[in-house]
Amino acid sequence: MQQEITELLPGLRRFAYSLTGSMADADDLLQNTVERLLTRAMPGDVDLTKWAFRICRNVWIDECRARKVRREAAEQPELSDGLVTNGEHQTTKEIEWNRVESAMSRLPEDQRQIISLVAIQGMPYKMVAEILEVPKGTVMSRLARARAALSHALSPTTLRTDS
Structure with missing residues (x-):
């Protein structure tokens, strides 16, 4: 078959x-x-x-x-367990999400994969190392570099200098 x-x-x-x-x-x-x-x-x-x-x-x-x-x-707010959506708050969240998504897209592929698996999927380092077939130390160092790059890209001082 x-x-x-x-x-x-x-x-x-x-x-x-x-x-x-x-x-x-x-x-x-x-x-x-x-x-x-x-x-x-x-x-x-x-x-x-x-x-x-x-x-x-x-x-x-x-x-x-x-x-x-x-x-x-x-x-439809009525489908969200009775929560009323604050339009200004929702817009702010969308803007922040777009900033994070843009910063993530600028990361090298290996860093983006690891930060996605660890930070978004919540997987432990050991599992990520097995999935990507790299040593656990490599996962940790790539994650540290990815976090630093995201932090820099999203910091308020970067916003002022990039504008």
């Missing part, structure tokens, strides 16, 4: 792209589709090709629904 799935990948990828309109989203959709193909038992009376494309479509529908729910929750 794995050989048959491998042969279906180019067609599934094109299909995923036609659904998403984005290569990055298509690759994510393809990965989720293949994961389901490999972890779920295929019904005995179904053609693998039809089943694979159906799974791809269903995964995409699930993702669209999840995005819609997240978007509505963000746009």
Whole structure:
């Protein structure tokens, strides 16, 4: 079955792209589709090709629904547990997030990966070292350099000199 799935990948990828309109989203959709193909038992009376494309479509529908729910929750205060959104506070948060995102994008890839895994995902250094296949000390030094670069990029004095 794995050989048959491998042969279906180019067609599934094109299909995923036609659904998403984005290569990055298509690759994510393809990965989720293949994961389901490999972890779920295929019904005995179904053609693998039809089943694979159906799974791809269903995964995409699930993702669209999840995005819609997240978007509505963000746009409708009544869906946010009764919390009222302060427009000025929300705008300030968005500006700060954009600054952080911009500073993160200027980091070298190796530092960005590590700060994302440690600071955003909350993974321990040892796990990050195993994932990236580098020594734990390398994780710590790259993280320190990334934090320093972000701190510098986000400091108030940098804002005045960059303006």
